[in-house]
Amino acid sequence: MSSGFSFRVENQLSNRLGRTGVITTPHGEIKTPAFIPVGTKATLKSVLPEALTELGAQALLANAYHLYLQPGADVVDEAGGVGKFMNWPGPTFTDSGGFQVLSLGVGFKKVIAMDENTFESDEVIADDRQRLAHVDDDGVTFKSHLDGSMHRFTPEVSMQVQHQLGADIIFGFDECTTLHNTRSYQEKALERTRLWAIRCLQEHERLTQERNGKPYQALFGVLQGAQYEDLRRKAAKDLSQMSVAGRSFDGFGIGGALDKQSLGEILRWVNEELPVDKPRHFLGIGEPDDLFIGVENGADTFDCVAPSRQARTSSVFTKDGRVNISNAPHKKEFFPIEKDCSCYTCKNYTRAYLCHLFRAKEMVAATLTTIHNQHFIVGLVEKMRKTIENGSFFEFKHDFMLRYYAKA
Numbered sequence: 001m002s003s004g005f006s007f008r009v010e011n012q013l014s015n016r017l018g019r020t021g022v023i024t025t026p027h028g029e030i031k032t033p034a035f036i037p038v039g040t041k042a043t044l045k046s047v048l049p050e051a052l053t054e055l056g057a058q059a060l061l062a063n064a065y066h067l068y069l070q071p072g073a074d075v076v077d078e079a080g081g082v083g084k085f086m087n088w089p090g091p092t093f094t095d096s097g098g099f100q101v102l103s104l105g106v107g108f109k110k111v112i113a114m115d116e117n118t119f120e121s122d123e124v125i126a127d128d129r130q131r132l133a134h135v136d137d138d139g140v141t142f143k144s145h146l147d148g149s150m151h152r153f154t155p156e157v158s159m160q161v162q163h164q165l166g167a168d169i170i171f172g173f174d175e176c177t178t179l180h181n182t183r184s185y186q187e188k189a190l191e192r193t194r195l196w197a198i199r200c201l202q203e204h205e206r207l208t209q210e211r212n213g214k215p216y217q218a219l220f221g222v223l224q225g226a227q228y229e230d231l232r233r234k235a236a237k238d239l240s241q242m243s244v245a246g247r248s249f250d251g252f253g254i255g256g257a258l259d260k261q262s263l264g265e266i267l268r269w270v271n272e273e274l275p276v277d278k279p280r281h282f283l284g285i286g287e288p289d290d291l292f293i294g295v296e297n298g299a300d301t302f303d304c305v306a307p308s309r310q311a312r313t314s315s316v317f318t319k320d321g322r323v324n325i326s327n328a329p330h331k332k333e334f335f336p337i338e339k340d341c342s343c344y345t346c347k348n349y350t351r352a353y354l355c356h357l358f359r360a361k362e363m364v365a366a367t368l369t370t371i372h373n374q375h376f377i378v379g380l381v382e383k384m385r386k387t388i389e390n391g392s393f394f395e396f397k398h399d400f401m402l403r404y405y406a407k408a
């Protein structure tokens with residue numbers, strides 16, 4: 001308890017793995033389930049940290065890979081950690097860099113929601129891309145997407161970088177595969193990730209001692225195993241039982257290749273194996289239907305770049321589905337994106353004005369739509385928490401889904 005990090009479960013969803021709880025970190029509490037906005041390079045693009053608080057965000061997730069390349073983890077360390085550096089007082093997460101190293105490096109475009117199972121290969125590479133990353137048993141050598149310089153991440157380097165970045169919750173370095181990899185490759189990669197997890201715990205323990213006096217950083221082990229039940233369950237068992245010099249994982253991240261259809265099932269497999277008293281983060285999930293399935297199947301926190309990315313391309317969330325606010329029909333809509341939305345954007349601006357800003361390519365367009373989209377998704381997961389508490393989760397899910405996906 002002296003670490004300043006803890007997790008407690010509060011309410012359980014009947015007959016499901018879903019629950020509400022509270023994660024306590026040295027920088028404050030996160031009431032779960034919760035959606036964590038992504039600030040890739042230590043900024044939620046186009047939005048001030050104050051706005052992040054106002055829209056209801058409880059924490060922020062930054063990317064180790066990006067901050068390692070720019071401005072450098074040493075700069076963030078000297079600044080006092082990622083939260084201090086960007087003037088965000090609340091809890092922070094960093095991912096391990098594994099996903100970025102491999103996705104940007106190998107050039108595969110999408111890991112989540114890949115439906116095509118038409119071919120299997122371990123040499124998957126996106127069109128027109130050069131292979132920029134090579135994995136071996138010790139780590140990954142990759143080329144910077146910024147200047148082409150060569151770098152190497154190992155479990156130890158990832159831990160060192162994440163300790164310098166100083167987030168409250170950090171992740172183990174894993175090999176992220178795709179659904180296109182062969183079964184035998186998945187097995188090999190999973191074993192590699194298991195061995196890397198042991199090295200992460202060792203290095204994390206060493207750094208925690210060495211950097212004594214800094215706020216405690218909780219380490220989450222990352223579960224891979226793609227679409228295979230036996231591999232996913234094995235990963236969950238291996239990592240939850242793992243202990244190095246008395247130190248075990250403080251929580252778990254569920255990552256890697258998932259297709260939309262099997263996402264709930266995969267989550268159920270791993271959460272049936274994981275201890276109930278440790279938090280579970282579902283990496284890279286942010287679509288409303290996926291969030292409902294995630295919460296129902298026992299995930300506590302989520303992150304995704306999608307709500308911001310979509311906002312910047314003028315796509316905004318409404319209870320009736322997504323709307324492209326720059327389209328002609330909105331030119332004279334002198335009312336907010338959503339009349340009953342309590343976000344700053346909806347309280348102060350009309351659809352007509354947002355439509356104009358996008359067409360005129362004004363920068364504040366992205367600021368206003370990002371605030372709304374983040375508020376919508378953060379608020380949606382918060383509502384899931386409230387409805388688990390008052391016993392109306394499934395009614396809420398039914399009504400929301402029916403309306404949101406009516407057009408589809």
Ligand SMILES: [Zn+2]
Nearest residue numbers: 341343346372
């Ligand atoms: Zn709004």
